[in-house]
Amino acid sequence: MKLYDYAFSSAAYRARIALNLKGIAYERAVISLIKDGGQQHSAAYKEINPQALIPTLEADGHTIGQSLAIVEYLDEVYPSPPLLPSYPAEKARVRQIAYEIACDIHPVNNMRIRAQLKAMGHSEDEIMTKWYAHWITLGFAALETQLSASKETGKYCHGDRPTLADICLVPQMANAYRFKVPVDAFPTLVRIDKTAREHPAFAAAAPEKQPDAA
Amino acid sequence: MKLYDYAFSSAAYRARIALNLKGIAYERAVISLIKDGGQQHSAAYKEINPQALIPTLEADGHTIGQSLAIVEYLDEVYPSPPLLPSYPAEKARVRQIAYEIACDIHPVNNMRIRAQLKAMGHSEDEIMTKWYAHWITLGFAALETQLSASKETGKYCHGDRPTLADICLVPQMANAYRFKVPVDAFPTLVRIDKTAREHPAFAAAAPEKQPDAA
Numbered sequence: 001m002k003l004y005d006y007a008f009s010s011a012a013y014r015a016r017i018a019l020n021l022k023g024i025a026y027e028r029a030v031i032s033l034i035k036d037g038g039q040q041h042s043a044a045y046k047e048i049n050p051q052a053l054i055p056t057l058e059a060d061g062h063t064i065g066q067s068l069a070i071v072e073y074l075d076e077v078y079p080s081p082p083l084l085p086s087y088p089a090e091k092a093r094v095r096q097i098a099y100e101i102a103c104d105i106h107p108v109n110n111m112r113i114r115a116q117l118k119a120m121g122h123s124e125d126e127i128m129t130k131w132y133a134h135w136i137t138l139g140f141a142a143l144e145t146q147l148s149a150s151k152e153t154g155k156y157c158h159g160d161r162p163t164l165a166d167i168c169l170v171p172q173m174a175n176a177y178r179f180k181v182p183v184d185a186f187p188t189l190v191r192i193d194k195t196a197r198e199h200p201a202f203a204a205a206a207p208e209k210q211p212d213a214a
Numbered sequence: 215m216k217l218y219d220y221a222f223s224s225a226a227y228r229a230r231i232a233l234n235l236k237g238i239a240y241e242r243a244v245i246s247l248i249k250d251g252g253q254q255h256s257a258a259y260k261e262i263n264p265q266a267l268i269p270t271l272e273a274d275g276h277t278i279g280q281s282l283a284i285v286e287y288l289d290e291v292y293p294s295p296p297l298l299p300s301y302p303a304e305k306a307r308v309r310q311i312a313y314e315i316a317c318d319i320h321p322v323n324n325m326r327i328r329a330q331l332k333a334m335g336h337s338e339d340e341i342m343t344k345w346y347a348h349w350i351t352l353g354f355a356a357l358e359t360q361l362s363a364s365k366e367t368g369k370y371c372h373g374d375r376p377t378l379a380d381i382c383l384v385p386q387m388a389n390a391y392r393f394k395v396p397v398d399a400f401p402t403l404v405r406i407d408k409t410a411r412e413h414p415a416f417a418a419a420a421p422e423k424q425p426d427a428a
Contacts, residue, residue: 068313096280130333
């Protein structure tokens with residue numbers, strides 16, 4: 001397997017966690033979002049991923065973009081350990097948590113969005129306070145309410161084993177810490193993130209552990 | 215089943231299409247995103263959906279937020295007709311297309327984002343040209359490249375039957391038409407959207423067909 005990857009892409013971080021949880025060895029092709037004005041814009045990479053976004057997985061002769069499509073694919077083809085619970089209503093709960101992050105927090109804050117805000121005249125400081133921190137705080141507040149109220153929440157977002165929800169939560173928490181967005185108001189998220197980061201599959205996927213993080 | 219719904223919410227539109235494709239009768243609870251400063255912000259609705267977003271489905275004793283979690287749930291519990299293909303790699307292709315829209319186009323442009331841009335000093339015109347149309351055009355360009363190049367594309371995004379990908383495409387195309395974003399450069403998307411909108415399940419789910427559209 002080959003993952004088109006970048007240490008600090010939080011979508012790619014999700015794919016790394018899933019691959020590690022499944023115990024799948026993979027080759028990394030680093031696509032720097034910084035160097036050469038963003039290597040994801042090269043004609044060669046856009047042949048592989050027309051969206052010019054990271055990650056892409058080459059697996060079993062298939063080319064798959066979108067991190068959540070990658071995780072669902074891995075979970076189907078390599079079912080152990082499962083990344084989703086067995087029952088449909090539980091799967092729905094896990095997917096709901098995952099999508100709250102993967103649809104409503106992460107893409108609204110990613111690098112190309114911040115670049116567009118800059119092009120529209122906003123300072124770094126304004127982008128961080130009025131935009132980046134705003135959407136993380138709003139999204140985390142909803143998640144904290146849900147997770148703290150539910151008996152289905154365990155050591156992880158759903159029960160005591162990592163799922164797709166944690167695969168989305170940990171990279172988003174990493175972004176919050178990296179950009180100094182306060183998370184004190186979200187003790188359940190902080191606790192789950194801490195637990196997950198101690199898991200070897202999550203630990204090995206951390207941005208700072210990747211060779212291109214230097 | 216009960217769907218917390220709003221005619222012009224394109225995420226809710228996805229849930230309506232899926233329910234119709236499955237032939238499931240449902241009750242609508244209209245949550246106006248306009249009236250009363252946005253009824254989704256009421257304490258009563260936030261009990262049901264802490265994100266204060268539309269849609270939410272009450273089904274079989276469960277409360278499910280996030281439109282794609284709703285569609286996946288329906289597809290598992292009511293498997294006929296399927297909304298995803300059978301093979302994992304084909305499922306991945308359909309999910310990739312769906313997420314390109316549901317993660318990278320729609321949430322970046324939704325109402326709360328436009329309200330935040332307005333609060334940051336941008337005019338309606340600027341929001342439409344430099345933001346709304348920008349992200350639709352960028353996302354559609356990638357999709358057009360992918361769909362036009364693939365033999366797996368048929369009458370619909372994947373083969374000749376509607377899938378999760380079309381459930382995401384049609385509401386996004388509706389937004390493009392509604393806000394007069396040019397789509398001439400995307401003939402494959404235009405063709406698939408037109409085909410899908412002629413399907414009775416899609417037609418009945420259209421915003422203008424809902425009683426609260428008036």
